Amino acid sequence: MGADDETVCAFRMEDHIKTKLVSAIHLQEMELQVKPQTFTVEQAVETIGFGRFHILLFVIMGSANIVEAMEIMLLAIVSPEIRCEWHLDDWQVALVSTMVFLGFMLCGVLGGYISDRYGRWKVVFGGFVWSAFFSLLTSFAPSYGWFIFLRSLVGCGVAGVSQGFVLKTEFIPAKHRAFLLPLASIFWMIGSILIIILGMLLVPTLGWRWMIRLSVTPSVILIFLFKFIPESARYNVSAGNIKAAVKTLEKIAKMNKTCLPPGRLAEPVVRERGNWRILLSSSFRRTSLLLWYTWFVASFTYYGSVLGSSELLEKNLLCVTDADREHQIKHRHEDGLCYCIPFAMSDYQTLLISSLGEVALIPLNIGLLNIFGRKMALTVLQLLSAIFFMMLNICTTMFGFTVILFLLRSLVSMNFNVVYIYTAEVYPTVARSLGMGFCTSFSRIGGMIAPFIAQVLMSQSVIQALSPFAVACVVCAVGNFLLPIETKGRALRVRNQTRFFHFLKTISLV
Template sequence: MALKRSSSMKTQLVNGIQLQEFEQEEEINTSSSNNTPSEPAEAKAHTEPKYYTVEEAVETIGFGRFHVLLFVIMGSANIVEAMEIMLLAVVSPEIRCEWRLEDWQVALVSTMVFLGFMVFGVLCGYVADKYGRWKVVFGGFIWASYFSLLTSFSPSYGWFIFLRCMVGCGVAATSQGFILKTEFIPAKHRAFLLPLASIFWMLGSMLIIVLGMTVVPSMGWRWMIRFSIIPSIILIGLFLFIPESARFQVSAGNIKGAMSTLDWIARMNGVPLPEGELREPEVTERGNAFTLISPAYRRTSFLLWYTWFVASFIYYGSVLSSSELLEKNLLCVTDADAEHQIKHNHEEALCYCIPFNMADYQTLLISCLGEVALIPLNIALLNVFGRKASMAILLVLCAIFFMLVNICTTMFGFTVLLFLLRSVVSMNFNVVYIYTAEVYPTSVRSIGMGFCTSFSRVGGMIAPFIAQVLMSRSVIWAMSPFAAACVICAIGVVFMPIETRGRALLQHG
């Protein structure tokens, strides 16, 4: 009896355990069936690939060692460009003497350089948008160096102006380096770093003046030109360390190349890339000039073209005017020495050989310092007032200083005035460059810059005839067109529809 009761209790216990296991299995199955719809979504959320744009990559990488390298090498490109342009002011008295040139013939030299720049400006912009920024800039360095060297062997005035025109074509290509540099710099650093490029322009201007002081008196202007291409040759080697723009590579559909470029920059800066994969659509309409006059950009482009015209017109006007005033002693100086009291005017006599003396070179050197002395003010204006307001303020100041050149002052006073004029003119050019690189999308950024620089060279072509030809007739007549152009441009800038301060670089129009 006890054995039967024990067997019955064992059976009930086994059945109870089986029932409990069955219920637990049911709960698991029910829970599993209830969660079935959410689990794939959750898993999908974990496995779905992440993507980022080139703008996000540039901002994530930030500023680091690569950008220092970029800043130094691409800044050195400004040294080369400045030397080629400032060479005109330094060599003008020498070629005037050697080939017995009239004022208009001296002015034509500068005009031919800017003609080459104007013609190739648009072409280089189109090629840069279509085939890459790096190729255009690198080719421009080689082209400009080669023809600059040939210039030093010019047997006649005709050959000289032709070869300088070819140099202008090469300089037009190297100016695309500003686009290449801008496309690698994060938005918050652009207003700080890009104005600092003026330091390199100033160094180039000062270097060519120092060569004029030391080489021209003893060895002549031809050797000065030969020495001036040494920085270009060095730069050709250094430029091999700069990659193609990742923004261009993405727009051209070369995602693999852009990834490789961004990965190299990130490793050089010691930071990781954003999580995920780089993905942006290919831009098939690259280098389309009609985008510049589309409804979205029409007013901006027209006003910007005139702004570039004025920026170049007043910059080279200030450079060539200072050279002409010193060379012919046309400035009104109350404490002039005996040598500077002699006024050289072609209406009275043909004075072909009027070389710079050491004091003239020193005045030019001090005026070059003006291009960097007010960089902190330039940066403050960009960050506080934005690009448009900065241009308007600087243009008004340019107009005032151009008119002040007409007043009689001491030699020290003239040097200070020239210093301030070069400062505000240079700052205005900086802002115009930055605004142009920021306002257009990647698909047309280079051709947009190309059109702008071409219009600027029209200003550069006209400036010599006012600063070097009209100046001999009247200083106030020569200064007034520069001041008037500044005032009109300042009014036009106010009506530009787009402000780019703090804005990301657009990839598509």
């Protein structure tokens, strides 16, 4: 072959390569025309970013914590009053809290199921209305039996309100969750402080019934404000309501003065929403079992610290080296129980200071979440809580007791906050509310047991009452360390990868 022939072959080869390259480019352009660009809700939430909508969301949905805190903390304030009015034994006072948590537990799973099947917004709004109505009725309770029955119905409503955490989480970008969600503790602290102040001002003058009536006010206000919060776009997508999801995302983008990603919203419809078997699938079985115990301990220790501190103050069971005259009166006398020992003004002040502890260590909480992740934060907080529970038994001054109680309330509150965040992040959209509902129901079992330890056993022995809380914290810390999934920085998922998708297909055939 001559030089001219080689040159011709080279040119032909070059033309062939150019032709293939042009054809590939043309084919790619045709594919792009056939397959328009799409985006998911997760991508839309991250693109929109943080803005004015999230501030509104944070304030309104955070205020739901005010309602929940007031209803729960009310039990600690009203216990001495109903003990006196109806001459109750320790177990009867403890039963009040237990019935509230029983209502919360029974409605927690139901609320989670309805939320995953029919929407978050309906459940949260219904919870506001329900809890406000029955809380108001509680103030007119003619007897102890009516009181505990109505408070259990209030607990059912509060279970619906607690689903607001899921609704809020599903709108927040991943990088902001570890910062914004711990700040929600501020609203819980506000609720605790409000009910303590109402008790301080109204109980000695107008009585506990008027305190409950005025405590309903935040729920009524939120009923009207809640119309500004849309249904979760993640829920709408999972339910196949793409049009509503796009409308919500466009509204949020407009408020934040940003734009949605280019293309159209496209995610597959998931029909198996709210199926409890998802929680015990191979992808989540270990996580669910450990989380259920973690939630049990979170509630057990939190309400143990709240009700236990109230009991120590009311019955003057503290080992205080500088006790004043009011705190030298003991609950038990030779001639029987002394039912009427109302809170002194100093007792209200101690409860106020300890409630401030729920937000004092928020910077530490944010640091633990962002640096060490959710699992390690839970482990550290539980171990520290165990130490401070046992420190309550140390003989100290009234100031020393207040400091220990302040730090204990900080730790158990932070633990509750972190476990809320982890649960909302670890489960996919199709089972997020149901997963939260199961977890909160297990937490209420802890809440049901805590009063009998903190209010009944405490009268017999302070050290025996504090030990179960400390032991539960240590065991829980080990369980938290063994959680298989770390959710730090992870996007919220509609499904959990291929294995979970195959699981959904399997159960849909059953």
